[in-house]
Amino acid sequence: MTNETLTKPTKREYLRETEIKYKEYISPSLARLLKFSGYGTVEMKAEGCYVEDPGGEKYLDCAGGYGVFSLGHRHPRVIAAVKDQLDKIALSAKVFYNRLMADLAEQLAIITPGNLKYTFFCNSGAEAVEGAIKLARLKTGRTKIVAADNAFHGKTLGALSATGRDLLKKPFSPLLPEVIHVPFGDIEALETAVDEHTAAVIMEPVQGEGGIMVAPGGYLQAVRQICDKHNALFIADEVQTGFGRTGKMFAVEHWNVVPDILCLAKALGGGVMPIGAFVGTPEVWEAFKENPIIHTTTFGGNELACRAGLETIKVLQEENLVENSNKMGELLKSGLEEIKNKFPNIVAEVRGMGLMIGVELAQEKFGGSVIMEMAKRRVIGVYTLNKPKVIRFEPPLIITEEEVKMCLDAFLEAAEATAHRLG
Ligand SMILES: Cc1ncc(COP(=O)(O)O)c(C=O)c1O
Numbered sequence: 001m002t003n004e005t006l007t008k009p010t011k012r013e014y015l016r017e018t019e020i021k022y023k024e025y026i027s028p029s030l031a032r033l034l035k036f037s038g039y040g041t042v043e044m045k046a047e048g049c050y051v052e053d054p055g056g057e058k059y060l061d062c063a064g065g066y067g068v069f070s071l072g073h074r075h076p077r078v079i080a081a082v083k084d085q086l087d088k089i090a091l092s093a094k095v096f097y098n099r100l101m102a103d104l105a106e107q108l109a110i111i112t113p114g115n116l117k118y119t120f121f122c123n124s125g126a127e128a129v130e131g132a133i134k135l136a137r138l139k140t141g142r143t144k145i146v147a148a149d150n151a152f153h154g155k156t157l158g159a160l161s162a163t164g165r166d167l168l169k170k171p172f173s174p175l176l177p178e179v180i181h182v183p184f185g186d187i188e189a190l191e192t193a194v195d196e197h198t199a200a201v202i203m204e205p206v207q208g209e210g211g212i213m214v215a216p217g218g219y220l221q222a223v224r225q226i227c228d229k230h231n232a233l234f235i236a237d238e239v240q241t242g243f244g245r246t247g248k249m250f251a252v253e254h255w256n257v258v259p260d261i262l263c264l265a266k267a268l269g270g271g272v273m274p275i276g277a278f279v280g281t282p283e284v285w286e287a288f289k290e291n292p293i294i295h296t297t298t299f300g301g302n303e304l305a306c307r308a309g310l311e312t313i314k315v316l317q318e319e320n321l322v323e324n325s326n327k328m329g330e331l332l333k334s335g336l337e338e339i340k341n342k343f344p345n346i347v348a349e350v351r352g353m354g355l356m357i358g359v360e361l362a363q364e365k366f367g368g369s370v371i372m373e374m375a376k377r378r379v380i381g382v383y384t385l386n387k388p389k390v391i392r393f394e395p396p397l398i399i400t401e402e403e404v405k406m407c408l409d410a411f412l413e414a415a416e417a418t419a420h421r422l423g
Contacts, residue, residue: 005056014054018042038372039380046073049396049403051380059375062407063382064394066208067240067356070267071315072396078270081311082304091302100306107313108279111249114258118285121277121301125239125265126154128276129202131295132261133158133176135280136200136233138294139287143177144197146232148184150386152209153202153237153263162202164210165386184213187222198232200261205251208240211387212351212358220255233260233284239276240356243267243312244322244397247329247354254353260284270312271396275305321397325354328399333357335408336393343415346370357393359411364389366418373414379407381414 006014022031034040041053049072050058061069071078085100092098105119120131137143147153151164160169161176164184169175178197182189184207194201201223207213227234236259241251245267248254252262261284265276288294299305316322333350336359340347349360361367367383370391374381384390395407 006054008055011053011055015040015042038368038375048072048074049399058378060379060395060403060406060410062374062393062395063380064355064396065266065271066382066392067242067245067266067394068269069271070243070245070321070397071270071312072398073271075270075272075312075315075398077315078272078308078311081307082272085304085307089303091299091304094298098301098303098306100303100310101301104301104306104309104313107310108264108277111313112262112279113250113253115281116258116262116279117282119277119279120295121275121306122265122297123274123299123305124154124276125237125263126156126159126276127297127300128239128263128265128278129153129159129162129235129237130156132202132235132237132263132278132280133162133200134295135261135278135284135287136235139284140199140231140233142197142199142232144195144199145176145179146190146193146198146201147179147181148203148207148210149181150184150207150210150213151181151202151204151237152207152386153204154239168386184210185216185219187219187226190223190226194226194230194232196230198227198230200233200235201227202235202237204237204239204241205255206241206246206353206356207386208356208392209385209387211360211384211390212356212392214351214353215255220252220257224257224259227260235259235261235263237263239263239265240394244316244325245354245356245394246352247322247326249316249322251353268309268312269305270308270315273305273308275309276300316397319398324399325397328395328397328401328404329354329357331401331404332393332395332407335404336411339408339412339415342412343419346415346419352393355393355395355397355399358384358390359393360387360390363422366422367391369418369421370411370414373417374410377410377413379410381411 045052147162153162269275
């Protein structure tokens, strides 16, 4: 199979074969879910803000891999850097120094806020959260973790314990003991939950899968103070919000707060390589002093991923993408608000920061129709995992005004069609 555009009958055949292989070898129920998702096609190629199917149909990617494609798909500079790296060394032999890992750790120390300095590299967001929880337990000698309702921190057992949705957790219980959830944004509840047994409070500054919920003013400062009062650590999970997504390099900067540990992944690989990381202060990193290999992972910090990470940071800075996130974010948000005013029975609320915007629909049943109608207009929109009533807009930070307009036109027509059908 080449990756050239296919004729209509061949495309149909290719899609049918893929569906059958999903059913036979991956999961029959996932095959069904994807078939009825509104897209029902195969991703074949991608570039910039677009994903292309086998028939050459191009979709504007307003989901952006839930934060992965901040530089768009296959940014030419990241591709060139990774290709060049392939000819040198791809994965770490793990016995010599790894220069690219050291370079990327240095860059992260420079761009992350406050005294965050040391980095451990892994391969995904959940792994970053796992490592952060382990480090917090090691540093404090305590086991209790406080997290937020509706939070999403990943699906490995430790990260899942901190995730705030029973539907995802119940089938796997018992999970980590002593993980307590409090309503996001409720300072009093946090004050009650955090005590001298608490190792850490883990929070997303803007809950992604929880429905694009922005921490209310003063909340993250309160999290910091409450942690300090009880000598507990503050873990900020910026797996989704990091690297300019919310209009600052890191979302905690909106609140001028410095966590003890910062979890990163998704956009760090430039949409080309998988990579995760957690960054900690020197004080917290002390805990690793006695045994520096107490926490390791084979592929973490590999040269290909680090080279992608280094180029990603340069591109973000040199192409002023954090600024563009703000500018395009404002345009998108105000356009969505206009649509909300036109269709108040369909759209209940528009919220978010930078290019991390959520549209809460008036009823959950509208979600399928809105997504399907957007898909018909070749715009990718998806709902948030823990709140299916919310359609998220997280397009690449390279998005142009013209593309924001395309996205708004598609959403307007999708809202119109939904109002006509169900409203
Ligand atoms: C805030 C946050 N933390 C952690 C994760 C888990 O990341 P991964 O899917 O790479 O394990 C996600 C994934 O969506 C996330 O949004």
